[in-house]
Amino acid sequence: MLSRTCVPVLALALVWSTGAAAQQYKAEVLHWWTSAGESAAVKVFADAFAKAGGTWVDNAIAGGINARAAAINRMVGGNPPTMAQFNTGKQFDELVSNELLRDVDAQAQAGKWRDLMPKAIVEAITRDGKAYAVPVNVHGQNWLFYNTKIFADAGLDPPRTFPELLETGEKLKARGVIPLALGGQPNWEHNLFRAVLVGQAGADVFRGVYGTRDPAVAKGARFKEAAEIFGRMRALVDPGSPGRNWNDAASLVITNKAAMHFNGDWAKGEFVAAGQTAGKEYGCTIVGESGGLVIGGDVFVFPATGDKAVLAAQDRLAGILLDPDAQIEFSKRKGSIPVRMDLDVSSMDACARKAHDVLRDPANQIEAMELLSIPNFSGAMQDAVTQYWNTPGMPAEAFVDKVVAAMRDAG
Amino acid sequence: MNSISIQAPRAGVLVRRGRRRVGRGLPAALALLPTALVVLVVYVGCMLWTVRLSFTGSTLLPRYDWVGFAQYVRLFANDRFLTSAGNIVIFGILFITGCLILGFLLAVFIDQNVRGEGVLRTIFLYPYAMSFIVTGVAWQWFLNPGLGLQKLMRDTGFPGFTFDWLVNPDMAIYTIVIAGIWHGAGLTMAILLAGLRGVDSDLWKAARVDGVPAWRYYLSVVLPLLRPMVVTATVLLATGVVKLYDLVVAMTLGGPGISTEVPAKFVMDHLFERNNIGLGTAAATIMLIAVVSILAPWVYARYVREEGGRV
Structure with a gap:
């Protein structure tokens, strides 16, 4: 709650400080994972990206509402981050209809997302038959x-x-x-x-x-x-x-x-x-x-851009987010389960294993309010x-x- | 609000003088121009834009269609907005009177040449240095029946003691008032104390000679003299009422239920959380109308009539 007041200031400071020109594989990632467990989780992706030769510029804004507002404002303002976090669901509907997001359908087809992920999650990232976001995890809410x-x-x-x-x-x-x-x-x-x-x-x-x-x-x-x-x-x-x-x-x-x-x-x-x-x-x-388990989760969206270096960085990021090891390690720290249902979750805790089992039956996959409403x-x-x-x-x-x-x- | 209404006529005066004495007036007018522009473009411009948006069906992003008064119809059928409007009236009246009464008493108390005046002044003014967020969280802990005052009293041998206003939907808004007064009374005290120090001590001596009791002296002699300070304090406190948001967010989050919702929170939630710009701006417009209709008679009395009388 303390963060409510300092967040706008922080956000502004970050927005001003990160407006640098894109370099090879430089990715500015806007997200709201600021608690201890969450930042440990996002570090899994950051480290994997650094290992692949990229520079991960972490732009963490406390509070989902504030972070999404910052992301939307920057996309509308023409200075978007490379990648921004959203929740699975309708939060980015109007960004898609205003052509502010890049479609990732090629990646989705190449990675067989439609076979590997729960149907509710796939539907939630799809608009007019095309995927517009990369899901990273599944959270059970009930x-x-x-x-x-x-x-x-x-x-x-x-x-x-x-x-x-x-x-x-x-x-x-x-x-x-x-x-x-x-x-x-x-x-x-x-x-x-x-x-x-x-x-x-x-x-x-x-x-x-x-x-x-x-x-x-x-x-x-x-x-x-x-x-x-x-x-x-x-x-x-x-x-x-x-x-x-x-x-x-x-x-x-x-x-x-x-x-x-x-x-x-x-x-x-x-x-x-x-x-x-x-x-x-x-x-x-x-x-x-x-x-049934009510499921939602986190996704990353890629703001539309014509910059080739940014496009390349986005492609690389999409691969890293769904890498099997990164998926497991991320979800262990985040408390979620991997969005890929083909992974071996035996190293995860009892609740995560239970969630994974329950979700194997598509009848148990109930899309969360954020996806429906x-x-x-x-x-x-x-x-x-x-x-x-x-x-x-x-x-x-x-x-x-x-x-x-x-x-x-x-x- | 205060600064706008005060600056505007003065700028006019400067420009008028500037025509007569260009050498002196023009630089001043130029220096004021950026502020005037900011006020016009940013404040007034955004206000007009907000009003325009309230007549649209905008959701996440602004749209410029025209839906007439549909958003206002929805607004006045909305339980939460009606509760919010009622709450801000309760809070406004109790908070301003509470701060003025307590602030005045504290100022009079400090004015008695008490020992350790500096320390006491600091203590009383200290809450104002804290943000509403800190104030809210502290009072939330203090008033929480399971953690704070009630538990303390019960643990120290009063098992029947109950003070659960914070979790009681009928009383929760008054806990916000209590926290607000705790926060604002010190500032009121400081303003009124400055005024008290300007009151001629001969008046007190004269009153003593006439055998006037102390309370009568303060009420009938000092208080009228302090009128400008009381007005200043009231205006400052009133701005606090209109923008009341963070205290509620920190203390109750509008709860229990919707019992402590306030208009500013309604606007913020609908603009940023619920992707409902149309309804949010309609509520903001209603707030603006309410503020203007309270302020307009005062501005009229203060500037328009006085100037008209003088010329």
């Missing part, structure tokens, strides 16, 4: 992390469905632990809601809400059922939750104060930093009958979810009305 000791002490098994989770939660609460640790900020409340929606109502309802924005789906019985379960989960959260950061929520599980925590696999970084091992002190599982609608949904979550007396019907209104507004 993991349940749980404290193995608390569950063992209580003689309980981690829940497999959400009705089971409510029951288990009440039992844990009676034992004096916080059943569910939640970072009570709107985006994490929304993340929890999506985990419930996909697990309880299934992938079709999830896609119907976020993808096609079909009011009939939102008014349907399955959506309402999921909304009611989500509403009942308020009772499983401690009073200190509102405003809490997600990493503080994860640390409640790490320190045996809370039993469960829903988050993306990036939360593993917190457990690892505390010296814990997946499958030992903490476990990870997917709750819900479908068992436009930011405008996602934001309106977030407002609706956070209102519902924080107004204990609000009935599920009123929430459904808000969701339908958000769908209508988003067009």
